[in-house]
Amino acid sequence: MSLRMSVAIVGAAETDSVAIQPDKSAIQLHAEAAFNALADAGLTKDDVDGVLCAGQSPVQVAEYLGITPTYVDGTSVGGCSYMLHVRHAAAAIKAGLCSVALITHGESGRSRVGMSGWGRAPQNVGSQFEEVFGVAGPPTRFTVPILRHMHEYGTTHEQLASVAVATRRWAEKNPRAMMRDPITVEDVLNSRMIAYPIHLFECCLVTDGGGALIVVSAERAKDFPKKPVYIMGTGESTEHSMISMMHDFTESRAFKVSGKLAFDEAKIAHKDIDHAMFYDAFAHTPMFALEALGFVGKGESGPFFEEMRTAPGGDFPLNTNGGGLSYTHTGMYGMFAIQESMRQLRGEAAAQLPNVRTSIAHGVGGMFHAAGTLILTNDDAP
Amino acid sequence: MPKRPIPQATPETAEYWDGARRGELRIQRCRSCGKAYFFPRPFCPNCSSKDVEWFTASGKGKLYSYVINHRAAYGFDDITPYVIAVVQLDEGPRMMTNIVGIEATPENLPIDLPVEVTWEKLTDEITIPLFKPQGVA
Known part of the structure; x- marks a missing residue:
């Protein structure tokens, strides 16, 4: 079964602020994003019969919003969960399990209001085989592969x-x-060393915010206020729960599997992608994505970035909102990557590109633990 | 100051932790496909065979990749910056560890540096395998 062009995103919005907001709890941010996306689509919560979210449980989010759903999905595999939610919503809508799917993200990543605690149970495999060596969050786990990539590819x-x-x-x-x-x-290399080889400016921000999406069948997609964005291709995969178990530190297996699924389903060539969002938790994550998704050969991402091909004016506009590195990063940033793809395809972006017809949003979950990929278009017959 | 987290064994990892207390790096090998593997499981993650055995690894390997952490985890303030590394054992499997016995500088830590196990006792139950450059006392 292919999901190609079977559903569209007809509502997309972020919370009013995506900065630091200690006056709002995580679930409040889910709800604010949900209401903003519903308004964007001209819907109310009573139109929603599918609820998908990560972080908070879909039970909590449905209760908080006052929705009695016929389909729920609490897939929570880290920051790319929302790419998976779009994929799962497409399958559920195609199968008739729901008709209006609401996907929400809300996270008080900076202020930690209404968030569950840090830390893993001492019997968790991660506690037994990684935490005991003094890993201190993502900057010391996600980054461990980098020196291997440097060693093998220069x-x-x-x-x-x-x-x-x-x-x-x-x-x-x-x-x-x-x-x-x-x-x-020079500024980046002179910024504070966090975990060699990663400096402060190569680490994502930590913020509070949320975002939400409304997904419906392609048949209904033109009945909404804004031009729909269709799902051409989707992919997902997982690899490991501990970074030390990554099969090859120079490439992400989950990225490769997810990316291939999305491109195969979309039936699109790489050269026909107009805009890209690659989850940038750290500076190396988009490098790994560029290679694993096949935009460049293995080991070739370094020169590509050094030539500023992804910057404004370059031939590969990437992370045009400013990314997790400079725009916002609540913790599970994937939602914001999709939101910027939506803005570019709708012509609403702050740094709007001309003539965007296709966009790819590729997310990572955990420390290369999981991946999700969406290829989107504003063309109803690509 | 909060102390470093102390792990607890589960039934399938008890042999690893029992071995660590004795200064033996106990890992597993599949008798069916012949592959050694880590972390502990009662079956082979490669071929799913339950015909697996524990053995004592040589404790020798190479530095596969690492970071030098400048933001101390709980209980690590006194040794920061410290090396969080992944070592590839001569038997094949990789594991996370700390590199000790030398100053934590990139110059001291070329990728593929030969390393060997050394042990640190944390509690009566938990001793952990650290690695040092081969030949360092």
Whole structure:
């Protein structure tokens, strides 16, 4: 079964702010995003029969919003969960399990209001075989593969820093971006060392915010206020729960599987992708995505970024909202990558590109633990 | 200051932790497909065979990749910056560890550096395998 062009996103919105908001709980952010997306689609909560979310349980979100759903999905595999939710919503709608799917993200990642605690049970395999060695969150786990990539492919510190520089150039154009001051490669390499080889400016932000999407069948998609965005291709996969178990530290198996599924389903060539959003938790994550999704050969991402091909004016516009590195990063950022794909395809982006017909939103979950990929278009017959 | 988290064994990992207390790096091998593997499971993650055995690894391997962490985890303030590494054992499997016995600088830590196991006792129950460059006392 192919899901190609069977559903469309007809509502998309973020919370009013995506910065630091200690006055709102995580589930409040889910709800604010949900109501904004419903308004965007001209719907009310009573039109919704599918509820999909991560972080909070869909039981909690449905209860909070006052929805009695016929389909729920609490797939929570980290920041790419929302790519998977779109994929699962497409399958559910195609199978007749629901007709209007609401996908929500809300996270008080910075202020930690209404969030569950950190830490894993001492019997968890991660506690037994990783945490005991003093890993201190994502900066010390997600980053462990980088030196291997540098060793095998000659990737340089300057190339890694270039990812942050290119992304910041997009953020300079976005008034909602948290970090907007221009930076240079030298600035990045002179920023505080977090976990060698990663410096502060190569790490994502930590913020509070949310986003939501409304998905319906393609047949109904033109009945809504805004031009629909159709799902051409989708993919998902997982690889490991501990970074030390990654099969090859120079490539993500989950990225490769997910990306291939999406491209095969979309029946589109790489050269026909106009705009890309690659989840940038750290500077190396989009490098790994560029290679694993097949936009460049293995080991070739370093020079690609160093040549500023992903920056404004480049031939591969990437992370045009300013990314997790400079726009916002609540914790599970994937929702914001999809939101920027939506804005570009609707012509609503702060740094709007001309003539965007297709966009790819590729997310990572955990520390290369999972992946989800969406290929989107505003063309109703691509 | 909060102390570092201390793990607890589960039934399928008890042999690993029992071995660690004795200074033996106990990992598993599949008798069916011949592959050694880590982390502990009562079956082979490669071929699903339950015909698996424990053995004591040589404790020698190579530095596969690492970071030098400058933001101390709970209980690690005194040794920060410290090396969080993944080591590839000569038997094949990889595991996370800390590299000790040398100053934590990139110059001291070339990728593929030969390393060998050394042990740190955390509690009466839990001893963990750390690695040091081969030949370092």
